[in-house]
Amino acid sequence: MDTLRALSARLDEASATLTALSRTVTASDPAQAAFGTDAPGRPGEIGRALHRQWTAATDDRAREARAAAGRLAAAASAVREAA
Template sequence: MESLYALAARLDEASATLAAVAHAATVAGPAPTAFGADGPGRPGDLGRALHRQWVTATDNRAREARAAAARLAAAASAIRDAADRYADTDAAARHRLAAHTPDRHTDAWSRPAAPDVADPWSRPAVPARDVADPWSRPAVPARDVADAWSRPAVPARDVADDPWFGAAPTAAPLHAAGFRAGVDTVPAGSGFPFTADLPPRVPRPRSGDG
């Protein structure tokens, strides 16, 4: 707004200069005698005609200068009015802003963040005891949730031997003892895998079977 007021002042100065030049041209012009208008005969007539042309041209130029000065003054006035309206609008906006912030008036763009409203992007991390991060949460203790892949083997006492094939073998494998399929007798309950030339054993009937 200060630049608008400065521009208006320069236009006012130019307008005043033009008006002064126009007035000086009409007042300080040469007298008719300078053109020989006071002479006799035809030279006097020529002098008077030249003086009239001078006066007419000077008046026209002065009128144009006064019109230009008036236009410059009008432009300066319009610019000054616009600057005044800008100043009034700015003052009204600052007044409304001060009404919303009675404690102190600060620029809305440079005002610091309110202390009671935290910025969600700059908020410190929530303590682990309140909300645990699922990606950084420590492993669940084995006593609470056992890992299915690292769970220890089920003890043998929990899974009984299959009653259809007798007790599990406790001796060395038959092939290590020199067993010959189809020639030697398969010990009862050995669980040795039967081959094509050795028919499978019939399961022992259990009590209660029909």
């Protein structure tokens, strides 16, 4: 029983870590200017496209982290109920 309780606690910790990560992964996104979005012409177009791609990718990773955190929390709950 203690082993199951310890496992559920570790799953809860992992869930909390992923939840925090899902919030911070997009918080440190570089500004648009870092991609050269304010440059004239083709370089600016490329910079804007790169920034959109970066934003979409980090948003996707945040969403995946939130989903994984939810699954870990559900697993922790199931282990607690079994204990």
